[in-house]
Amino acid sequence: MSGEFELIRRHFTRTAPAGMLGVGDDCALLSPSADATAVSTDLLVEGRHFFPDVDPRALGHKSLAVNLSDLAAMGAKPTAFVLGLALPLPRVDDAWLSAFAAGLFALADAYGCPLVGGDTTRSDTGTTLSITIFGSVPAQAALRRSGARPGDDIWVSGTLGDADLALRLLLGERDVPVADRAAVLAATRGALEWPEPRVALGLALRGLASAAIDISDGLLQDLGHVLAASGCGARLCADDVPVSPAVAALPAPWRRRCALGGGDAYELCFTAPAEARARVAEAAARAGVAATRIGAVDAGPGLRVVDAGGMPVPDLPRAGFDHFPMPVDPAAGSLPETS
Amino acid sequence: MSGEFELIRRHFTRTAPAGMLGVGDDCALLSPSADATAVSTDLLVEGRHFFPDVDPRALGHKSLAVNLSDLAAMGAKPTAFVLGLALPLPRVDDAWLSAFAAGLFALADAYGCPLVGGDTTRSDTGTTLSITIFGSVPAQAALRRSGARPGDDIWVSGTLGDADLALRLLLGERDVPVADRAAVLAATRGALEWPEPRVALGLALRGLASAAIDISDGLLQDLGHVLAASGCGARLCADDVPVSPAVAALPAPWRRRCALGGGDAYELCFTAPAEARARVAEAAARAGVAATRIGAVDAGPGLRVVDAGGMPVPDLPRAGFDHFPMPVDPAAGSLPETS
Missing domain, CATH: 3.90.650.10 (PurM-like C-terminal domain)
Structure with a gap:
């Protein structure tokens, strides 16, 4: 039993809903659907999107909230999400991870949007989070x-x-x-x-x-x-x-x-x-x-x-925030x- | 017209296949499917998964290849993928990005797996890539x-x-x-x-x-x-x-x-x-x-x-590679x- 897998198991493994295959295989499986699947992905980078001393519970909430917001803008109903975590060693800490997971799962539960897969890796620099979220919407009803x-x-x-x-x-x-x-x-x-x-x-x-x-x-x-x-x-x-x-x-x-x-x-x-x-x-x-x-x-x-x-x-x-500003x-x- | 959007447009915008809504809305839309959707996500972090002086064309190839490999292990047929890019300023460079995109799209085209969405952000440290890939497989046929x-x-x-x-x-x-x-x-x-x-x-x-x-x-x-x-x-x-x-x-x-x-x-x-x-x-x-x-x-x-x-x-x-080694x-x- 290794540290990485134990850490994932402890904080991020939950039973997948009926019809879905969740954390613990090469892929998650989402059930067939008569609706279109709306997909959005966001990266959150320490020092750009959150402060190094951020409340981990708030960070867990916000990383999922910004993705749910993309589904909202499409008129899509949340279905599931996957999480990528690049963590420097000081973050591989039970208190930090459990607060992060608490904020994340409280919002996921409120919107019926389970975590079904992910990837965890070490980072030698800051923390980077990646969430890809899925929702369902009849293609003709999607708000474009x-x-x-x-x-x-x-x-x-x-x-x-x-x-x-x-x-x-x-x-x-x-x-x-x-x-x-x-x-x-x-x-x-x-x-x-x-x-x-x-x-x-x-x-x-x-x-x-x-x-x-x-x-x-x-x-x-x-x-x-x-x-x-x-x-x-x-x-x-x-x-x-x-x-x-x-x-x-x-x-x-x-x-x-x-x-x-x-x-x-x-x-x-x-x-x-x-x-x-x-x-x-x-x-x-x-x-x-x-x-x-x-x-x-x-x-x-x-x-x-x-x-x-x-x-x-x-x-x-x-004109708003631009990650790579050029002359306007x-x-x-x-x-x-x-x- | 801002730098970030121009950069995305130049290197990563392609026409989405029929039935899919691609780059340029809040979400991508994947067509309804009678099969299950296999989903896998991977983070690639500079200094952990690739060297800072990596050939960007090889990096583009490998970042998609490791995700296609997860679909392969599930017996799933590639459908589409989304890409997250956290880039330090020296990477916001036409030559680097165009070589990265060339390696990425050559493999995507070979497997009929279009890029349908993504997120680009600045990083103050190293480059981090996040790919989430989708495939289709009849749920009963999936290799678990x-x-x-x-x-x-x-x-x-x-x-x-x-x-x-x-x-x-x-x-x-x-x-x-x-x-x-x-x-x-x-x-x-x-x-x-x-x-x-x-x-x-x-x-x-x-x-x-x-x-x-x-x-x-x-x-x-x-x-x-x-x-x-x-x-x-x-x-x-x-x-x-x-x-x-x-x-x-x-x-x-x-x-x-x-x-x-x-x-x-x-x-x-x-x-x-x-x-x-x-x-x-x-x-x-x-x-x-x-x-x-x-x-x-x-x-x-x-x-x-x-x-x-x-x-x-x-x-x-x-016992193989562990990102967070603990005593075994x-x-x-x-x-x-x-x-």
Whole structure:
């Protein structure tokens, strides 16, 4: 009995659901399905996506939550997931792994999404997590990025900006204009570390939303993907974007920077025909989350962001988070379409 | 247009096959299937699984090959895969990425296994690759680890030990008893860097093999998993394990160390009823690979390794590769069952 296998057995082996073959063979087996299988994969890298001293329970939660969020954006029902763990020796620690597993499995159990396979390896540098998640959705009902049409409303769930604000405070950015940093961090940190994936909303939007995406890199950048895939433009009212009291208390440029440009929100941004407004509101209520109209799709070009008075917003945040930044054409009040 | 998206577009975006939604949405969509979906995931970490100066084309090949090998061990037909890339800035380089993509896609095309999604992120340390692969197999035909029965033959495909020998030479181990290191490395390096997954053999063994596994951690350790899952023991003849001329030229203890303990072989080890010998030989011939009988399953306990004269082998290699080694009970001539 070796250390690696014992460690996997102790923390990550569970009985696979009926019809599935789980951890402990060369492959997991997912049951045949009449629906399409939605697949999403995410890497989480220490120092990029989480701090070295992260609460392992929160890390377990968030690594699965960001993948569930991708299923939500597709209108898919979670089925199962596989986990890759590259661990430096200090992480091969019962307390750390058991807290990580507790956070991971609490969310997995809440969404009926079992762990069915994985890979564990040593890393000589930091911790890297890889999760690939599976969901089921009738192919015709899947919410794609490409379905937005001129005239559609643009909606967003929940509030935006808290995770970005919390991250700036944790990173020690000195110029963030808040008086009581500890109080603001306490109010916003949950959004960064314990995001709640909008799976129920995604399911409720089947047949209703024309396009959807989850906000991982920032509203402007992610909405830009929807518009590019749909071949449309949009007009977005910056002051209609819903924010928490903590973000609302910021000066306008900072408020917009966090709400429009901030990543890690894991809310859904979606489009729907204007005549479906009442049904969208009902779907959101059924899913237990707020949904707010923030703009409208048009024939374009590009994404035009205006303030409450209809004037172009001059100090737009950069186009979201980019892991490999390259020079971007700076066009005040307008973003180039991504593709 | 940002650097990350441009980089993905340039090197990794291809048109998804009919019925699949590929790179460029929140999830990929795999078509409904009457068969079960076999899923396997692997992490490859720089410094653990490949050298920093690895040929990127070989790395692209090998990262997919090790996953195809898991499908082969299950008797599954490759369907599609997703790729996670955590890259330090020096790797965000057109020449490196295009060579990596060339090696990856050449193998993907050869096996009809398209890339349908992924995730790219920056790493501040080394390169980490994550691949999750999908295959299809009728659930009843899947080759599991748990099907071996007393009386079954134990078989292995190809030859074992070359990859381990090449790795020892590349690591500069000074005590490897070879006269001409360069010549031996030239003869064995291909097995380490360009493994050929035994997908055709896995398919040919459906309905024929009682259990199968691919040899990634070493024959003794991987066969141990089959025996543990099947609740059996086995007697294995060390001198029947097929080796290349380079490994055959080593002194016996070294030959056994490489062939029985060496990882990264990506050959199949499988069991089949004795009465199926002729059909196994035909299946291997059809798949274009040698298959050699190396022992027999029995009621146990444990795995007993003997030499050509039937005597216990005294200097068994350690039980394969373990990423998190812990003290192992040293039982000469016998390995504890893994679980």
